[in-house]
Amino acid sequence: MIIPERSRWFPVLILLLVGGLLGLSAPENRSNSQIEVIPQSATPLDGMQAFDQVMQVLTHKRCVNCHPAGDRPRQGEDSHYHNFGVQRGKGNHGVAALTCNTCHQAENNNYAGVPGAPDWSLAPRSMAWEGLSRVEIAQSILDPARNGGRTLAQTVSHLTEHELVLWAWDPGVDANGIPREKPPVSKVDFIKAVRAWAAAGAPIPAK
Amino acid sequence: MSTENKKKGFSRRKFLTRSAIGLGVILGSGYLSRNLIRRYLAGAINELEPSYQGNTKSPSLWFEITAANEIILHSPKVEMGQGTFTGLAQIAADELEVDISQIQVVHAASASGNLDGLSTGGSTSISGLWQPLRELAATMREMVKQAAAQQMGVDVAELSVNNGVITAAGKSLTYGAVVKEVSEWVVPKTPPLKPIKDYKFVGKPVPRVDLRDKVLGAPIFGMDATMPDMLFGAVVRPPMIGATYAGADTAAAAKMPGVVKIVSEPDFVGVVATSRMAAENAKQAIQANWTTEKSWQTADIEAMIKVGQGTPYVIQKSGNAQRLLAAGEDIITAEFKSPIGAHAQLEPNGAVAFVEGDKATIMISTQVVKLTRGEVAKRLGIAEENVNIQPTFLGGGFGRRLHTPNAVQAAVLSKAVGKPVKCFFDRQEEFQNDTFRPPTHHVLKAKLDADGMIAAIEHNVSSGDVMFGSPMFPALAEPLLGADVGAWRGGMIQYGAIPNYQTISWRVKLPFATSWWRSLGLLANTFAIESFMDELALKAGKDPVEYRLAQIQDDEAGTRLKSVIRAAAEKAGWRDEVVDGRAMGFAASTDAQTPCAQVVEVSIENEEIKVHKVTCAIDPGLAVNPDQVRAQCEGAIIMGLSATMYEQMIVKDSVLYPTIYGPYRMALMRDAPREIDVVILENTGVPGAVGEPPLGPIGAAIANAVFRLTGRRLREMPLAIA
Amino acid sequence: MEVSFLINGVSQRVDVDADTPLLWVIRDILDLKGTKFGCGKAACGACTIHIDGEAVRACAYAVKFAEGKSITTIEGLSVGDKLHPVQQAWMEEVVPQCGYCQPGFMMATAALLEKIPQPTDQDIDDNIVNVCRCATYYRMRKAIHRAAAIKQETR
Structure with missing residues (x-):
């Protein structure tokens, strides 16, 4: 319903109030995702087991599609190039008038089947994973020259807390309303595995 | 053109009368003569002169003159981008003696009585109305002048007219002022028309009359229509081909917020709600049941579309190609294919309907106002005169709006709630419930003589239906014609100097709706024939342009075709060699008697075909608006390029995919040629078809250029080189 | 939920479901029909508008994100009779x-x-x-x- 402007201060007040509420409350979600039942591991993972689990996620298309080797994002379960020739752009957020945010917002839009999360963007070129082996991806994320200058602790926090990373477990539905495939390891297990791997000194197998 | 099909002046009305007579002849005749009649009819249809199927006698149905001296032209033809409103305004302004700025063109509501008997389609709007509208406008002018003479007390001969102002003996009256005083009109005899050279607007590149509205984003489309107190509807549509509705569980949907009513009909289920999202959300909650007989895959469809299967109809025959091409090592054969194509027009189908008692009003984007009216009346069980169809601007037509079950659905929903209801397709439904361009398969055979010229050629086309099954044509047409007119459109051999040629149409009925798609069979048929012509020219060691010219007959159609071929080659600087990684490709076609030739300039970049430039020569007879003829050529070329290079629907477990732009790849800005050069020839002085003919040559021209670059002959649309 | 924003220089407040696509708010509630529905999937661009100066496809933009933003549609591109x-x-x-x-x-x-x-x-x-x-x-x-x-x- 249209409520015409009555006072100059009123909208500002509403804006502050609603903005505040939005900031405090968890984002609403229309996704049909079920609450996951996480099997509890009986024994703590050793470093190599943890590595395996972490890599099952990082090599999944949900991650690799936005860590492409070139300047074109990929999309979909078949990792095709992003439709309409979408490009990385200078700051990894798309080109001047066709940014990621032209279509992608801070959360999934399940009416449109357009995925979204805060800071929706491509991983920088230095963080390209497409075509890399598990070992190479691991080396890459531990290498401050390529991982955005992160320490191991910062990398752990990126992998376990960043909303864009965690979107992989809440990927919403596609344009046909079909739920997107999630990584083969649950979010909780992944977070545990990342921590266990780091705690074990982030070991990388020979191959 | 075949020599036996030279009968001219077949108006469509005459043709339909003859069809009825023809049926009697056919029923009492044997197979041979039936085929002869069919071929005769096919030839006649191919050379049909467009004729308008509505009122051409009452100027008052067409023109409304306001006190402000504006002329409102109530157009029975709809504006879907083709520029018809502008052409009609030009024609009317010239004969009415007014400035074009004084003319406002609007869609005639069906209740106005100015109703087109058939459709807006087939590139016939301007050509069909050229004569009637000039006569109507001239008659209207005379009518106003006669009234003015009476009011001014002078003789009609003393009046002069300029920009809608009538002057005599120092006194002036506007049309508007004259009209205000008249209560009863006397329709005079049709006055002589002005010579074309005296026209001020016809033949000039007048800006489109709808330009400003379209640049401002004015609410002119069906999707924008509203009525007071309007509710929103949504209809559940079949998710797969061959699905029959078998009831639905609507309990959950009925309880959802905003839902006003669930509407269960024998053939569909819908919902009416207070907002669009409430309607959409409720629709998602409806569990509809569908029965299907079998699960279809793309491979099943491809297996059906195969020359040699089904019934062949010889639609064109000259000499004895059949005997010459029956056997022999020197017979050259080639096959071509085209896929299922979607209309993908930007404005989805839908309507706003209000049914009140035994009356109904429908606002809708439709190409078939009269049919839409009839369908709504039939479903509601009310008189056609009680249904008023108010056409809106169309957000693209392309043949998609020649069937409008969406009007019926909106009307049924409205009747159920007693209020106006707006109900539209979503995009997925548009892609999955389209009336598709049918897939085709072509087999071409030829034999060359000692000089490399074509001694005999045969084109076989297998296609899903286009015209058959369309409510626009009587079921009678099917047994009468045998072959589907739309499927073979553009499929006849246009090189009449070849001594032996024939075209055979193989009809296939597919399990999903296939129908009219801009230019019908022209794109695929020309792709096949003109690719093959290129192969034959290369085989004969001749220049493809010269090779074509040498095999065209010298009658009017042939002369016009030769003139566009020469014009395109000359303007493009045609050369049959690769320069700087770019090759040219050539093709020509004749559609609805409008010949068109195109030269493309192509390179391969990043393993993709890149079309840099298209030169197009077209002879529409007379260009009422040269700028809009250009616009139609530019659009048709890029649309044809898009269909040739990218577009394809597939069937998986009976579901049609893709369901969205992007996966259904279409030409974007980056794919469009940077240069399009259009040459307009006007060889007859009478306007002919424009909207579809330039779609013909582009596919073959591109494939021919790709062959020169890569040595690979691409025989399937969409063209793939990777 | 109630959402307030500036659209073509006019402040508006609407009360709709938070996830309603902004496109339908613009078209059906604010009655600005120039922004078109083509696909509803952010694929065709017919609903492109500006939000705080950036091109955005309104069909894939939940109205709740428009809070406090400045929106321009085709109707706001021209100023009076002066075309952009x-x-x-x-x-x-x-x-x-x-x-x-x-x-x-x-x-x-x-x-x-x-x-x-x-x-x-x-x-x-x-x-x-x-x-x-x-x-x-x-x-x-x-x-x-x-x-x-x-x-x-x-x-």
């Missing part, structure tokens, strides 16, 4: 055919010219990826260059 340079150029080149997709293209172009005042053909190819079925791309490209020139002249 993009609209002027579109008139000069007689771009529209059916016209349905054109508001989205003009909005995308207007956003492009704010970021890249003199776009190259490559810039146009990279940034303007809306869909036009009448395929008016050839004239659009000319009109985009022309609009850039008009903007330059009137600066």
